[in-house]
Amino acid sequence: MIERSLNSVTANSAYCRPYVKRGHGQRATPSSRRGQADIRGNEKAIVKAKRNTSRDIPTQVKNRDLVERRRSQIVDAAVGMFLQKGFHRTTTRQIAQAAGISNGLLYEYVSTKEDILYLVCEAIHAEMQRAVTDALARPANGAHPLAAVIRQYFLVCHRMGDHILLIYQETQALSAKWRKIVLENEIRITGLFAQALSDLVQRGVLPVLDRRALELIAHNISVLGHMWAFRRWFLAGRYTIDEYIRFQTDIILNLCREPGSCAGNLTEAACRNAVCTDTNY
Numbered sequence: 001m002i003e004r005s006l007n008s009v010t011a012n013s014a015y016c017r018p019y020v021k022r023g024h025g026q027r028a029t030p031s032s033r034r035g036q037a038d039i040r041g042n043e044k045a046i047v048k049a050k051r052n053t054s055r056d057i058p059t060q061v062k063n064r065d066l067v068e069r070r071r072s073q074i075v076d077a078a079v080g081m082f083l084q085k086g087f088h089r090t091t092t093r094q095i096a097q098a099a100g101i102s103n104g105l106l107y108e109y110v111s112t113k114e115d116i117l118y119l120v121c122e123a124i125h126a127e128m129q130r131a132v133t134d135a136l137a138r139p140a141n142g143a144h145p146l147a148a149v150i151r152q153y154f155l156v157c158h159r160m161g162d163h164i165l166l167i168y169q170e171t172q173a174l175s176a177k178w179r180k181i182v183l184e185n186e187i188r189i190t191g192l193f194a195q196a197l198s199d200l201v202q203r204g205v206l207p208v209l210d211r212r213a214l215e216l217i218a219h220n221i222s223v224l225g226h227m228w229a230f231r232r233w234f235l236a237g238r239y240t241i242d243e244y245i246r247f248q249t250d251i252i253l254n255l256c257r258e259p260g261s262c263a264g265n266l267t268e269a270a271c272r273n274a275v276c277t278d279t280n281y
Contacts, residue, residue, distance in 0.1 A: 128157075161228065194215060197209065
């Protein structure tokens with residue numbers, strides 16, 4: 001049943017349709033203009049969220065590069081310990097031992113175990129932001145531009161699957177202050193997808209989407225990346241990461257279609273029966 005469903009999605013894939021840039025004379029709809037205003041509002045929230053970084057966590061060390069390297073070492077060790085024993089049953093001494101440093105040295109870079117959990121969250125969000133920003137800046141090389149963004153984001157979710165799983169399990173252990181910042185960072189990442197979608201609409205690569213549709217598609221991208229991490233116990237035995245990216249990208253690009261539209265000049269029947277062979281994504 002799953003295989004038939006996925007084959008059906010592929011047959012109706014957005015990759016089977018060429019994307020055509022609109023003429024410069026086409027005007028955005030009122031709803032799309034409202035969407036642009038909302039995106040600009042999100043950008044302000046993103047800038048505000050960026051101010052809340054690990055620099056807010058006190059450290060006795062003045063060398064910022066050393067702080068980042070040592071905290072990365074602590075985070076990598078903590079992820080394994082937290083997943084194995086749980087946040088509350090893991091001690092800072094155990095984390096320090098796993099990181100290959102003394103407990104006293106650990107406290108030169110963090111003040112509490114909660115600081116470490118927040119640093120795990122920040123490491124995920126920083127890596128995701130780098131991947132999405134880099135994908136947006138690079139030429140698509142024949143692939144659909146949105147597909148390139150999705151791929152890089154999903155690959156980060158693949159590499160940092162343990163980190164993501166941990167956040168889903170343990171974020172409630174954070175104080176209200178850090179939990180608020182983590183959620184702001186989540187919105188920041190989703191905002192990157194919303195901005196990418198908005199830019200592609202303006203360039204004519206995607207059809208005009210109203211604000212609510214654009215926002216929901218951005219959240220879909222975000223959550224589908226996470227799904228590879230928290231359902232990998234099932235998915236990894238049935239799909240490679242490349243297959244997962246391919247199927248999910250098909251679904252996302254189909255969500256971006258104009259209602260009732262199909263692949264360029266193809267009829268609906270032809271589109272349903274098309275076999276998409278484009279693997280350049």
